[in-house]
Amino acid sequence: MTTPTLLIVDDEKTTREGLRAALEDKFDVYVAEDAQSAWQLLEKEPFAVLLTDLRMAGEDGLKLIKRAKSLQKPPVCILMTAYGSEDVAVQAMKEGADDYISKGKLQIDELELRIRRALQRQNLETENQQLHQRLEKKFGVENIIGDAPAMKEVFETIQAVAPTKATxxxxxxxxxxxxxxxxxxxQNSPRARGPMVTVNCAALPATLLESELFGAERGAYTGAHERRIGRIEQAQGGTLFLDEIGEIDATTQVKLLRFLGERTFERLGSSKTLSADVRLVTATNKDLMALVKEGKFREDLYYRLAVVPIHLPPLRERALDIPALATAFLKEFAEDNGKPVQSLSTEAMELLLKYHWPGNxxxxxxAIEHAVVLCRGGQITGRDLPPAVRTPQSVYTEQATREQLSTGRLSMKDAAKQLLIHALQETNGNRTLAAKKLNISRRTLHRRLHEFGLEEF
Ligand SMILES: Nc1ncnc2c1ncn2[C@@H]1O[C@H](COP(=O)(O)OP(=O)(O)OP(=O)(O)O)[C@@H](O)[C@H]1O
Ligand SMILES: [Mg+2]
Known part of the structure; x- marks a missing residue:
């Protein structure tokens, strides 16, 4: 590592030179006697650290820090002052200072330690930002694959809603x-620089979920040995993602409702009202409206949560997207596993298209990961796919289809398709017999085969 550059600004020569002598071994030291000459140096090249006095003739240390922090590569800024008071410290932090040190008690060891710490923090931040930018790429809308009309609608909604604070x-x-x-x-919201905090509501028992979300004071309940900051507070300035929201109990529902209305809450065991600037996004694989009708989910909360609803259709209803998804996953896993797999055989693709994908x-x-790992050549064949995908017949039993239909897990259209496949399998592809089995005319059968792209069956 290179020695960090340090710029010392102080109008008193003895202090300036004293600090230079003390820190010279550890840092690449430059000195300036006022803000103006410091600025000339800062403008020329980036410094790692700026250590400046507060009171100087001309511009003071606070102003210099403020200006330095507006540079493209701002230095770590530490303010020194002989007039140590809380007010100045607060002001200094507001102007962007990373630390504050009183000259009266100045010890070189401590000063060095503080500089190092501030540098470390800054490095961490830069790393975080870089990580963030990488994540941004990873989780941008461009990573959601899909051309099916239903997905286009999803993209449009994401783009429209992301910049807002809507739930x-x-x-x-x-x-x-x-x-x-x-x-x-x-990632596409103005809060992208803030945290995204995720809570899986199904993973915690009701009482714990409450303190997890809202926080708890020490002793709020048995086992609460220390104060706990809730996820809502942690998400300050960012997004709180509550997964499996259908699982929250009645008490938490009430608290959440209040938080959504007033943006205020209390930690468990505390009467102090807190507020947080948090955007709420929730998800569920349950039919929330059905839970409302059963009296298990508050209707008022439902409407607060579903200000903008986004529904993701099951994969079997957007079979159009299967080729693009499969190809993208293939590329990803081929790279991950260092395998030269490049494509899917027509047979493999057909199997993927026919399968009903209960796990979406x-x-x-x-399935693609499985296939890539097993694949021996450059092309995935039917044999490389998992057994369930290879032999979809088993799932197309009439009984299974009716069950799925009655529990709402299958749309009418898919059920019709599955029954059709089932009938054809049973009759070895005999159209007349299949039509008879289904109690439809041959003409209807042909129309449906065409509709579902099953002519080849
Ligand atoms: N349209 C898509 N494009 C690319 N990858 C996708 C798409 N949809 C889902 N995936 C991938 O599929 C996997 C499952 O997605 P995700 O975890 O978001 O599902 P989920 O709806 O939250 O599921 P669950 O209800 O089980 O929590 C992830 O690896 C995700 O990256
Ligand atoms: Mg999920």
Whole structure:
């Protein structure tokens, strides 16, 4: 590592030179006697650290710090003052100073330590920012794959809602990409620099969930040994993503409702009212409206959460997207595993298109990973796919279809398709017999085969 550059600004020669002598071994030291000459140096090249006196003839240390912090590569700024008072410290922090030290008690060891600490913090921040930029790429809307009309609508809604503070409710079966959408909303919002805090509401028992969200004072409940900052507070300035929101109990529902209305809350065991600037995004794979009707979910909360609803259709209803998704996953896993796999055979693609994907995109992703790992050449064949995908017949039993339909897990259209496939399998592809089995005319059968792209069956 190179020696960090340090600029010392002080109008008193003895202090200036004293500090230079003391710090010269550790840093690459420059000195200036006032803000103006300091500024000339700062403008020329980036400094790692600026250590400046407060009171100087001309511009004071606070103003210099403020200006230095506006540089493209701002230095770590430490203010020294002989007039140590809380007020100046607060002001200094407001102007962007990283630390504050009183000259009266100045010890070189301590000064060096403080400089090092401030430098370390800044490095961490830069790293965080870089990480953030990388994540931004990873979770931008461009990473949500899909051309199906239903997905276009999803993209449009994300783009429209991201810049606002509106509460979003994301619904869809397991594995349809709800978390991905939540991240894209955060990343495309003005809060992207702030935190995104995720809580899985199903993962915690009711009492713990409450303190997890709102925080708790020491002794608020048995086992609360120390103060706990809630997730809402942690999400200050950012986004709070509550996954599986259908699982929250009645008490937490009331508290959340209040938070959404007034933006205020209390930690458990405290009467002090706190507020937080947080954008709420929630998700569920349950039918929340049905829970409302059953009296398990508050209707008023439902409407507060679903200010902007986004529904992710199951993968089987957007089979159009399967090729693009499969290809993207193939590329990803081929790279990850260092395998020269480049494409999918027609047979493999057909199997993917025919399968009904109960686990949605997550299952497709896992299937492609499986196939890439097993694949021996440059092309994935039907044999490389997981057994469930290879032999979809098992899931197309009439019984299973009716069950899925009755529990609302299957749309009418998909059920019709599955029954059709089932009938064709049973009759070995005999159109006349299949039509008879389904109690429809041959003509209707042909129309449906065409509709579902099953002519080749
Ligand atoms: N449209 C998409 N494009 C690319 N990847 C996707 C898409 N949808 C989902 N995925 C991927 O599929 C996996 C599952 O997505 P995600 O975790 O967002 O689903 P979920 O709806 O939150 O599921 P669950 O209800 O089980 O929590 C993730 O690896 C995600 O990156
Ligand atoms: Mg999820």
């Amino acid at each position: 979003v409710l994301i619904t869809g079966e397991s594995g349809t990409g709800k978390e991905l959408v939540a991240k894209a909303i955060h 995109v997550r299952e497709l992703r896992a």
